[in-house]
Amino acid sequence: MDSCVACTDEMFGVDGIVKSGNKKKMSRDMESDIESLYKAVPQLAKTFRIIEKIGQGTFSSVYLGEARMQDGSRGLFALKHLIPTSHPTRIAAELQCLTIAGGRENVMGVEYCFRKEDHAVIVMPYMEHQAIVDIIGTLSFEEVRLYIYHLLKALRHIHQFGIIHRDIKPNNFLYNRKAKKFALVDFGLAQGTADTQIELLKDLVGLSKAPRPVFSERNLNSCSLITTKQETKTQLVRTGELSSRRFPPARRGLATVRNQKSQRGVHHSLTCNCFQTDQVCNVCLSRKQQSAPRAGTPGFRAPEVLIKCPNQGTAIDVWSAGVIFLSLLSGRYPFFKASDDMVALTQIMTIRGSRETARAAKAFGKAVLCSRELPRLDLRVLCETLRGRRPVEEVCKSLDDCRKKRAVETPLLSKSKAKFQKVSQSETLVNDEQGWDTVPEEAYDLLDHLLDLNPMTRITAAKALEHPLFTDF
Known part of the structure; x- marks a missing residue:
């Protein structure tokens, strides 16, 4: 310039x-x-x-x-x-x-x-717009359907050029409610795909790959709709270390991520004692750090971003769109909130399940271990409960049945009961007038595809626009 x-x-x-x-x-x-x-x-x-x-x-x-x-x-x-x-x-x-x-x-x-x-x-x-946080409680289902349709339309367009936005969130997708206009903004963190048509994005390879410690990432300040920092904490370790670790008894819910690579070259004499603790030992600090692109806003980062997967594509934008859709369907914004990547991963696991998360991570070269099994929640039941359309007892019974079936304890879920019970009857009446009593199954089916934990099978923006939810569009 x-x-x-x-x-x-x-x-x-x-x-x-x-x-x-x-x-x-x-x-x-x-x-x-x-x-x-x-x-x-x-x-x-x-x-x-x-x-x-x-x-x-x-x-x-x-x-x-x-x-x-x-x-x-x-x-x-x-x-x-x-x-x-x-x-x-x-x-x-x-x-x-x-x-x-x-x-x-x-x-x-x-x-x-x-x-x-x-x-x-x-x-x-300049486009006059309204912040989602200010209007989320008054949006009708039809407005939500229109919003997510136009967001996916914008993503399909930029993905055709090989642009990965990397920071999809409501603040970057302007919405003029009265005029029904939309605008995707802020490409300051954008990166290109391997075949990007934006020449200058090819020169950005490596600029966003700032090394970050991936061992014993500590939960410093986090809160969530489902989880709390006292209940969950996460670490990152690499393959070969687990065999040389002396694990203390599990004291709380914990997720661990490691690379699936050869164990050759691991010194078994170097024993690590910081697993499941709030400390980082010298053995972990001496190991080479992993690095991968991790741009984006906490709460909207895809699982492959959170666990430092080096090969990230346009699927991370689709995941972020799914999180936005989850917020709009549940009426809760932001839905995920955590300042630590591993706590954020655990929060995702409370919704999508720990087994499912481990299975997806394995597909792109990572191993996720969790000391407490977290069942996968039904997205319709979750969203309708948060909107006051289902009694809390029905949700808890469903979760209890899942717990008994898998023979695991889920103390995190008991914490959620108080949150669910805060939804008032008056909110239910308002929801009826806004069409929330007739949300089709197609909406939750699309949400499930957008929040696919595996980026390789996650629906694309182009395919999402062909979903039955948008047939009349």
Whole structure:
């Protein structure tokens, strides 16, 4: 990108900064941020009046800007200011994704780009939207069906270009409820598939593979709809270590992940004692760390991301869409919440089952061990219970039957009863008016396919759009 203004005064017909009689009162911090942006990229002042900051992320800030168009009308734009430390190739790749794939099929496009030294501002059309967290309790099933359809439509489109978004979540899929418009945004973490059509994504291989410790990852701060940090904790170990470990008696639910590789070269004299503890021993610290792409937002990362699978494809976006669908069907957002990857994996196991998770992990070269078996839950029963459409006793009976059949104890489930009982009768009446009393079986069948633990058999966005749930679309 050259250091030049990407749009000119003549293009917009601007005769100075546009003034508005409805200017909102800004805080001193926001005024300071806007002033700093004007100083960093002075070209902006010639074209835009920055109204306010509307978003703040780890790698960027988003502002609402106003400009006068050629016909004299006022146009609103979203100005994304990337932090100066952003990798140049990363910035250029995001721009290329927006330019090539954006502007259609529910994918946000790009209008202009400004650059001054190490500061870059991407200008996109502004779309008024509502946050899912604010409206999830009032959405009808038909609105949810429309939402997930358009999300899958956007994913199908970018996946055709070989783009893996890697950060699919409601905040990145804008929803204008009144106009029924949708827009997938923020390709700052995107990566390419092996046959990607976005040339610059090919240059990003390795940029997102920051080494991370994978031994005894500690649960520091987590909470969940089903699990708590006192009940579950996870570790990562590699093949060959288990044979040389002295396991202390299991004290709590624990999941362990290891690579399925040859045990040759393992020194059996190096005995590790940190398994199922809150500590990391020197033996584990001395071993070579695993690394794999792990971009994304906690709660929406796919299982293959959580266990550091090096070969990740477009299926991780489909999993994230499945988590969103689960939230919308259950009326609970966010559904998963954990700051530790292994705790997040355990939370997934409480819904999809520990046996099923281990079976899926084995398919892509990992072994998952769990000291407590967690049964797979029925997705319809789970969602309808959380929406108050089923009595708690019915769910607990189903889970108890599963527990007796497998002869395992599930203390995690008893913790959930209190949460289920908080759903009121009034919420049930509202659900009836919104169509939640007639949710078809096809909705939960699609959810099951989206949340397939195995990325190799997980449904694609293109196939999901052909699902019977969307026949009338």
